[in-house]
Amino acid sequence: MRRFIVNRVLLSVITLVILSIIIFLGAQILPGNVGRKILGPLADQKSVDALNAKLGTNRSLIVQYWDWISGVFRGHLGNSAVQQRPVSAILGHAIVNSAKLALLAFIIVVPLAVLGGVYAALKEGTVRDRLISLGGLSATAIPDFVWAVVLIVIFPIGLGVFKPVATAPPGSNFFEQIYYLLLPAICLVFVLFGYIARMARAGTLEALDADYTRTAILKGLSQRVMVRRHVLRNALLPTIAVVATQLGYLMGGLVVIEVIFTYNGLGKALFEAAQKSDLPVLESGVLIVGIVYLAATLIADILYSVLNPRVRVGSAS
Amino acid sequence: MASPEERVDALRAQGTDHQNHLIDELRFGKIGRREFIRAAAIAGMALPAAGFIAGCSTKRDSVTRPDAPQRGTPRPGGSFRVGLLVPAGALDPVLVGDQSGLGVIGLSGDYLIWSDRTLTPRPRLAQSWSHNGDGSVWTFKIREGVRFHDGTPMDAEDVAATFNRLADPDNGSNALSALSGVLTKDSAKALDPTTVRFTLEAPNGNFPFLTSSDNYNAIILPKNYDGNWDKTFIGTGPWTLGHYRPDEGISLRANKNYWDPARQPLADNVEVIFYTNEQGMVLAFQGGQVDFVQQFSVSGGRAALTDSDVITTELRSAAHRQIHMRTDQKPLNDKRVRQAIALLVNRKVLVDGLLATKADFGNDSPFAPVFSSTAPGVAQRDQDVRQAKQLLAAAGVADGFSIQLDTWQGFEMPALAQVLQQELRAANIHLNLSITDSASYYGEAVFGNSRWLDSTMGITEYGHRGVPNVLLGAPLESKGTWNAAHFKNKTYDALVKDYVAAIDLDRQRAAAKKLQDLLLDEVPILFTYFYYYLSGTKKNVGGVDLTAMGCIDVTRGGFV
Numbered sequence: 084m085r086r087f088i089v090n091r092v093l094l095s096v097i098t099l100v101i102l103s104i105i106i107f108l109g110a111q112i113l114p115g116n117v118g119r120k121i122l123g124p125l126a127d128q129k130s131v132d133a134l135n136a137k138l139g140t141n142r143s144l145i146v147q148y149w150d151w152i153s154g155v156f157r158g159h160l161g162n163s164a165v166q167q168r169p170v171s172a173i174l175g176h177a178i179v180n181s182a183k184l185a186l187l188a189f190i191i192v193v194p195l196a197v198l199g200g201v202y203a204a205l206k207e208g209t210v211r212d213r214l215i216s217l218g219g220l221s222a223t224a225i226p227d228f229v230w231a232v233v234l235i236v237i238f239p240i241g242l243g244v245f246k247p248v249a250t251a252p253p254g255s256n257f258f259e260q261i262y263y264l265l266l267p268a269i270c271l272v273f274v275l276f277g278y279i280a281r282m283a284r285a286g287t288l289e290a291l292d293a294d295y296t297r298t299a300i301l302k303g304l305s306q307r308v309m310v311r312r313h314v315l316r317n318a319l320l321p322t323i324a325v326v327a328t329q330l331g332y333l334m335g336g337l338v339v340i341e342v343i344f345t346y347n348g349l350g351k352a353l354f355e356a357a358q359k360s361d362l363p364v365l366e367s368g369v370l371i372v373g374i375v376y377l378a379a380t381l382i383a384d385i386l387y388s389v390l391n392p393r394v395r396v397g398s399a400s
Numbered sequence: 401m402a403s404p405e406e407r408v409d410a411l412r413a414q415g416t417d418h419q420n421h422l423i424d425e426l427r428f429g430k431i432g433r434r435e436f437i438r439a440a441a442i443a444g445m446a447l448p449a450a451g452f453i454a455g456c457s458t459k460r461d462s463v464t465r466p467d468a469p470q471r472g473t474p475r476p477g478g479s480f481r482v483g484l485l486v487p488a489g490a491l492d493p494v495l496v497g498d499q500s501g502l503g504v505i506g507l508s509g510d511y512l513i514w515s516d517r518t519l520t521p522r523p524r525l526a527q528s529w530s531h532n533g534d535g536s537v538w539t540f541k542i543r544e545g546v547r548f549h550d551g552t553p554m555d556a557e558d559v560a561a562t563f564n565r566l567a568d569p570d571n572g573s574n575a576l577s578a579l580s581g582v583l584t585k586d587s588a589k590a591l592d593p594t595t596v597r598f599t600l601e602a603p604n605g606n607f608p609f610l611t612s613s614d615n616y617n618a619i620i621l622p623k624n625y626d627g628n629w630d631k632t633f634i635g636t637g638p639w640t641l642g643h644y645r646p647d648e649g650i651s652l653r654a655n656k657n658y659w660d661p662a663r664q665p666l667a668d669n670v671e672v673i674f675y676t677n678e679q680g681m682v683l684a685f686q687g688g689q690v691d692f693v694q695q696f697s698v699s700g701g702r703a704a705l706t707d708s709d710v711i712t713t714e715l716r717s718a719a720h721r722q723i724h725m726r727t728d729q730k731p732l733n734d735k736r737v738r739q740a741i742a743l744l745v746n747r748k749v750l751v752d753g754l755l756a757t758k759a760d761f762g763n764d765s766p767f768a769p770v771f772s773s774t775a776p777g778v779a780q781r782d783q784d785v786r787q788a789k790q791l792l793a794a795a796g797v798a799d800g801f802s803i804q805l806d807t808w809q810g811f812e813m814p815a816l817a818q819v820l821q822q823e824l825r826a827a828n829i830h831l832n833l834s835i836t837d838s839a840s841y842y843g844e845a846v847f848g849n850s851r852w853l854d855s856t857m858g859i860t861e862y863g864h865r866g867v868p869n870v871l872l873g874a875p876l877e878s879k880g881t882w883n884a885a886h887f888k889n890k891t892y893d894a895l896v897k898d899y900v901a902a903i904d905l906d907r908q909r910a911a912a913k914k915l916q917d918l919l920l921d922e923v924p925i926l927f928t929y930f931y932y933y934l935s936g937t938k939k940n941v942g943g944v945d946l947t948a949m950g951c952i953d954v955t956r957g958g959f960v
Contacts (some may be wrong), residue, residue, distance in 0.1 A: 115839035120570070121489035121498035124852065125843035125874075125882060127576035128568070131845075134495065134572030138539045165647055167490040167630075173646075232683070239687035247687030248673075248680075250648060345684060347647050351676060355647075359488065360839070 084388070086255060089336045090380040091384060101375045103155070106366050107148050113360050117164045136238030138164050140362075151366055165361040174368055177333070181341075181348035184249065186334035187264050188271035193326060196276045200283025201310070201318065207288065214285065219277030230270040231343040238266060249346035267344045271337070275329060282325045286318035288349060293317065320391055327383030328376075414565050416530070418443045420903050422626055435772040436625055439905045444530040444606050474682055474943040474958030478769040480667040482954065483681050483690035491630040497574040497949035499863070502616035503694050508949045509619030509651060510551070510557065511634030512540060513612035515866045517715050517947050519770065521608050525554070525620055525661075535903050540596045546659045548622055549633070549640045556590035561623035563588040563598070563611070564881035573803040575617035577881070578610060578870055592734075595887040597720070601946065603901040606867040607910065613951045615867035624827055638665045638955045649673040663955040668944065669916070670954055684934060686710070691959075693936045694952055698756045699812040704936050705716040705756065711815060711941075714758060715933040718768040718865040718949035721816060723926035724873060724884040728954060732803075736795040742781055744823050746929050754819065754932050755814045762927035765919040766871035767912055770930065770948075773881045775907060775913035779903035781920065785826050800828020806851045807859035808841035817859055831857070853884050860884065864933065864948040872896045872915065876924065 118135035119126070154161050196219070203215040204374035222230075239247040260311040290296060291314060299309045334349055341351035349368060356364035360388040402765055413504035415423070419440060426436040433455075440450035455518050487501040493509060494902035498503055512526035529540045566575040569583035582600055589597050600607060603920050611618055619635055634648075637657045642651035650672040654665035655882045673690055675681035685693045686707055696704055725732045725741065732738055751759045762767045762779055765773040792798055805820065821831040825878045836851065841858075843850035852860055865871060874882040878893050895918065899911035919925075935947035943956035 114837070114843060115840070116844070119842070119845060120839070121495060122499070122572065122574050123488070124838070124845045125577055126497055126574050126845075127580060128846055128881070130571040130572045130574060130576045133570050137572060164491045168646065232679075235683050235687060243688075246689065248683045248689050251885070253643070253645070261751075343680050343683070345673075345675050347678050352647075355486070355676065360838075 091381050106369045110362050117360050160367045161363045163364050165359045169364050170367050177349045177352040181334050186266040192272045192275045196279035197283045199282035201287045204284045204287035219280045222273040222278030227274050228339040230273050234266050249344035267340050282322045286321045289315040290318040323386050324383050327379040329378035330379040334375045419445050424548045441521045459867050471849040472942045472960030473958050477668045478667050479669040480689040480957050481671045483693040485541040494573050505619050507639045508633040508637040510637045511613045515612040515614045519866050535605045536605050537601050538598045542594045546636050554636050555593040556596045559596045559787040560588040560625045562620050578615050605903040609866045648759040650780050665955045666958045691938050691941045695935050710936045711937050713935045715948040716770040717933045722860045727924050728886040731797050734795045740788040743784045743925050744785040751929050759929040759931040762929050765916045765928050766868045767916050768930040773908040773912050775909045777915045788827050802830040804855045805831045806855035808838045809837050885924035
């Protein structure tokens with residue numbers, strides 16, 4: 084098991100180094116320069132040049148890359164070219180916000196979708212199964228920004244409940260923060276439910292059809308015990324992998340949701356950094372999203388191997 | 401008691417030649433009352449005196465404006481919430497170039513002059529101003545007893561340092577494009593603690609506007625200002641910094657020591673909340689998260705326009721989209737082709753369809769109806785497909801041609817491009833649309849490295865200005881840095897110089913007439929409409945003042 088984990092961590096480090104180079108090179112093709120983005124298209128070129136020199140964004144690419152990557156290794160992410168404040172402060176705040184939203188969405192959607200999927204599988208072919216499967220699929224098929232606008236129009240504007248923005252005022256307590264986050268979290272539930280429930284349903288059906296389940300039934304176990312002891316443990320393997328990959332999406336990919344609900348999460352921070360050519364923020368932010376993805380898949384692999392010894396044995400051999 | 405005529409004569413006796421000339425223009429009906437007040441204020445006449453003289457006249461203004469329909473008297477106290485888009489960069493009055501940034505700096509800073517919603521200059525930190533006769537040297541009297549938020553007294557040296565800083569190319573100043581050719585980095589001198597003299601590079605009749613809120617970088621900062629404005633929000637304005645949360649918003653507190661008794665803040669606090677995009681801001685506004693939004697467009701805020709809980713303030717403005725045509729490239733180098741394109745455009749369709757009637761028609765020059773110097777009597781260009789086809793035939797392109805139109809994905813510009821594409825088909829002119837993001841469109845914003853400046857035809861957005869000077873220069877002068885049409889015309893250049901140097905409204909209008917006629921004939925750029933500045937308040941809010949520049953004054957704002 085230890086060897087398995089060490090191997091995966093080493094692979095992750097190599098992946099991150101490659102990712103850092105790809106991010107840096109990719110960021111270079113963004114049009115415009117920082118000085119021009121800050122001062123606007125109609126600003127005098129002399130002012131733009133002076134500002135770029137002041138910000139250090141007119142230095143060679145290699146110098147800029149070295150500055151950034153050596154800083155990353157020293158734990159110093161540098162300063163935002165646009166906002167003139169530490170990248171760590173910008174991204175730290177954004178990560179905490181994204182984690183709050185992701186956690187709330189996960190707490191709602193994962194049990195709901197797993198239960199829904201398992202229940203649909205147990206009632207395979209019935210109206211209830213179709214309702215869960217088709218309903219979930221339809222909800223997932225509708226883009227998140229459509230859900231966001233529809234929910235805002237119905238609830239805060241129409242009914243006067245919930246908030247159209249997800250950022251609670253400074254000094255808000257825990258429950259107020261949850262209240263502000265509910266609407267975007269519900270959006271995410273709609274988007275993720277169908278996918279996770281489908282995986283849970285498929286895994287359950289497969290487990291229900293397995294020899295060990297038949298044996299358990301023949302042994303005379305009740306359905307509840309059979310499902311808990313034999314089906315769930317095996318049915319949830321693919322679901323865990325799906326949930327883990329969604330974590331990366333929730334941490335850095337919620338650009339539209341965060342923009343519409345004016346929530347300063349990692350997705351919005353990255354979107355704005357790309358728009359403004361703020362390379363220090365963009366590069367460090369994408370790197371962090373990469374780390375989250377890798378960490379999530381690593382945890383998923385470990386869980387997978389705990390639940391399924393064949394993976395451990397296979398990778399060890 | 402003296403009769404009004406006698407009092408006007410008494411004021412004439414104290415006035416300069418220029419001011420008396422304006423009184424004559426009003427008396428003989430050449431200008432309206434509002435135009436008189438505005439021109440008299442620029443010439444340095446005290447506003448109460450100008451208002452009195454205007455009140456004696458019966459001449460109506462040629463331009464009427466939609467009034468702000470906010471109702472009721474706001475109550476003192478409470479927290480007032482303002483919605484703005486996220487500023488483009490770090491908040492620094494020297495660098496700010498976007499509307500949100502200027503909205504913020506104007507809350508805690510003051511200008512020498514406030515250019516109000518009718519484009520009338522009103523004294524703020526400057527008590528009065530005058531020029532040397534030809535407008536090449538301007539002297540400003542600075543208000544005494546004003547202090548910065550940290551308690552330091554504000555004086556003429558701070559004013560001079562502010563403008564010299566803005567005119568210095570080494571500072572990355574965003575005002576440089578407006579001050580270029582007007583001020584250099586040592587043009588402003590403090591003669592004594594309350595007097596500043598500006599020696600201009602060339603005579604300029606509208607110079608007070610360059611020191612006003614129309615030149616939004618020009619809030620007065622301490623002479624030792626060295627950046628990091630967002631740590632202190634230092635200024636002399638009615639609101640002081642409480643707490644700044646970049647990307648989220650700002651808490652501002654009422655400045656209890658504010659110098660202006662007429663503008664003492666009514667609310668205890670102002671909460672500025674930032675939004676990433678217009679749609680999110682409008683939804684939040686409708687959902688009751690803010691009491692006032694600085695601006696929304698017709699394309700992004702239609703829902704607010706029809707919301708019965710929202711009061712929309714409409715201000716006429718000079719903001720517009722320029723559709724440039726390369727005058728040095730075939731087939732657009734023939735002015736008959738450019739005229740034909742202008743005649744194919746149905747401006748009513750644009751104004752009604754794209755802007756829900758919230759715009760004035762443009763007449764292919766930067767002289768918007770909102771400017772008092774715009775010459776009356778220039779015939780409005782209308783759609784005339786038959787004449788357009790005749791002109792194309794005369795130019796040898798009767799069968800039409802294909803051409804690329806560049807613009808970027810913002811505001812109503814893609815829709816405008818599509819309407820143009822549709823309308824030009826009537827004469828077999830095929831527009832191939834190339835719509836990118838703003839960064840790709842503007843590129844480096846220099847000739848040879850910018851779709852904007854290098855494209856054969858393009859649509860570019862231009863914001864509001866208090867006077868048309870900048871719009872006449874950079875986009876149209878032979879050496880203009882924004883001259884996307886590559887228009888080179890010596891007569892035009894000379895006329896612009898005349899216009900800029902003209903001190904009185906009569907001469908400005910005379911020069912404007914020639915410029916309008918010339919541009920209507922040459923058509924290097926299509927100016928099809930000047931859209932209104934739209935701002936929203938909730939029904940229970942009153943007292944908010946704003947200008948089409950995007951400057952907001954919420955000192956008297958509150959809940960009714």
